[in-house]
Amino acid sequence: MEKKGLLLVVSGFSGAGKGTLMxxxxxxxxxxxxxxxxTTRAPREGELYGREYFFLKREEFLRLIEEDALYEYxxxxxxxxGTPRQYVDEKLAEGLDVILEIEVQGAEKIKKQFPDTVLIFxxxxxxxxxxxxxxxxxxxxxxxxxxxxxxxxxEAKYMPFYDYILVNDDLAESTVRLHDIISSEHAVSARNRDxxxxxxxxxxxxxxxxxx
Amino acid sequence: MEKKGLLLVVSGFSGAGKGTLMxxxxxxxxxxxxxxxxTTRAPREGELYGREYFFLKREEFLRLIEEDALYEYxxxxxxxxGTPRQYVDEKLAEGLDVILEIEVQGAEKIKKQFPDTVLIFxxxxxxxxxxxxxxxxxxxxxxxxxxxxxxxxxEAKYMPFYDYILVNDDLAESTVRLHDIISSEHAVSARNRDxxxxxxxxxxxxxxxxxx
Numbered sequence: 540m541e542k543k544g545l546l547l548v549v550s551g552f553s554g555a556g557k558g559t560l561m562x563x564x565x566x567x568x569x570x571x572x573x574x575x576x577x578t579t580r581a582p583r584e585g586e587l588y589g590r591e592y593f594f595l596k597r598e599e600f601l602r603l604i605e606e607d608a609l610y611e612y613x614x615x616x617x618x619x620x621g622t623p624r625q626y627v628d629e630k631l632a633e634g635l636d637v638i639l640e641i642e643v644q645g646a647e648k649i650k651k652q653f654p655d656t657v658l659i660f661x662x663x664x665x666x667x668x669x670x671x672x673x674x675x676x677x678x679x680x681x682x683x684x685x686x687x688x689x690x691x692x693x694e695a696k697y698m699p700f701y702d703y704i705l706v707n708d709d710l711a712e713s714t715v716r717l718h719d720i721i722s723s724e725h726a727v728s729a730r731n732r733d734x735x736x737x738x739x740x741x742x743x744x745x746x747x748x749x750x751x
Numbered sequence: 752m753e754k755k756g757l758l759l760v761v762s763g764f765s766g767a768g769k770g771t772l773m774x775x776x777x778x779x780x781x782x783x784x785x786x787x788x789x790t791t792r793a794p795r796e797g798e799l800y801g802r803e804y805f806f807l808k809r810e811e812f813l814r815l816i817e818e819d820a821l822y823e824y825x826x827x828x829x830x831x832x833g834t835p836r837q838y839v840d841e842k843l844a845e846g847l848d849v850i851l852e853i854e855v856q857g858a859e860k861i862k863k864q865f866p867d868t869v870l871i872f873x874x875x876x877x878x879x880x881x882x883x884x885x886x887x888x889x890x891x892x893x894x895x896x897x898x899x900x901x902x903x904x905x906e907a908k909y910m911p912f913y914d915y916i917l918v919n920d921d922l923a924e925s926t927v928r929l930h931d932i933i934s935s936e937h938a939v940s941a942r943n944r945d946x947x948x949x950x951x952x953x954x955x956x957x958x959x960x961x962x963x
């Protein structure tokens with residue numbers, strides 16, 4: 540019914556499985572575009588410009604801020620992160636549902652600018668499970684895990700401001716549920732004003748067609 | 752995550768295919784209960800007490816009103832129609848999602864009493880299609896069809912107050928979409944306060960467990 544795509548924000552605890560979930564969603568459905576953030580942090584091994592991030596020099600990032608070319612940005616651990624407007628706008632206009640995978644503060648900024656944005660928070664079923672997953676990676680020091688869990692305590696405060704809570708227990712199931720949530724949002728009444736007005740007009744015309 | 756069932760209202764134009772849609776939904780999924788209304792109108796051929804309606808005498812219906820045993824009721828074409836509380840409450844407590852298939856005015860009354868209720872409006876894709884379906888039944892006089900279309904004009908005014916607009920084009924597809932809408936509503940943040948509070952507490956505990 541609706542032509543323009545939806546703007547979606549997906550956030551969640553580090554270790555909740557957001558990244559894998561996004562990959563699955565994009566692999567299985569063709570109505571999504573994942574926004575690529577810009578950052579001043581250095582690329583890690585295996586990361587590609589334009590895939591994980593647009594890796595920019597500090598002065599390039601500051602120019603984007605100056606030109607108002609970012610929907611939101613924040614400084615985090617000494618580096619800038621932000622959402623370039625152009626890609627998002629283009630994909631929305633193409634009718635794709637655009638997903639921003641961003642932090643809780645960024646999510647808040649986006650929602651304030653665009654109250655129609657759908658905010659989805661991805662979480663494991665329990666804190667124990669979150670810890671298990673972080674430890675299970677086997678790549679992180681105890682100190683780093685502790686830092687992520689402490690950050691999770693802070694992030695949890697934002698959960699009530701999200702529209703949906705997606706408990707990521709089983710990856711395949713969660714992918715379908717995420718897709719269902721987004722599809723259902725397209726059916727929300729407030730997003731279908733044009734259809735409502737149209738069928739209302741049509742009904743009046745059809746009712747006045749006598750003798751058919 | 753949530754134990755108690757959801758209260759749902761499904762309304763729509765006569766000819767939108769609500770009845771068939773409800774039947775399909777109940778046939779395919781086992782988490783639903785369809786509320787049976789009480790009425791003072793006489794049963795039509797093939798209708799069964801407790802299946803289509805609880806067919807009551809006028810004085811029985813008035814007693815239900817007096818005992819405050821109805822969630823809502825209305826008089827329509829000289830007969831009373833209402834939603835008995837008991838069945839709805841029992842099924843919700845069992846964790847089932849309870850569907851009230853009721854008229855727009857009844858929907859409004861339910862939403863006022865229970866703002867958490869999810870209202871879904873079922874519509875054909877166009878007024879022409881609605882007319883085609885009504886004519887296609889082959890059982891109704893031109894006068895009756897005209898009356899239904901005029902009523903549809905009135906009902907359309909309520910569409911903006913519904914949470915979702917379900918365009919019933921293909922029955923099988925619409926059944927799945929209806930189920931998806933309801934499933935997604937279970938993930939709505941405000942319906943998961945207990946989970947949010949619980950994982951927030953858990954995270955604090957896990958973060959304070961040192962030396963693990």
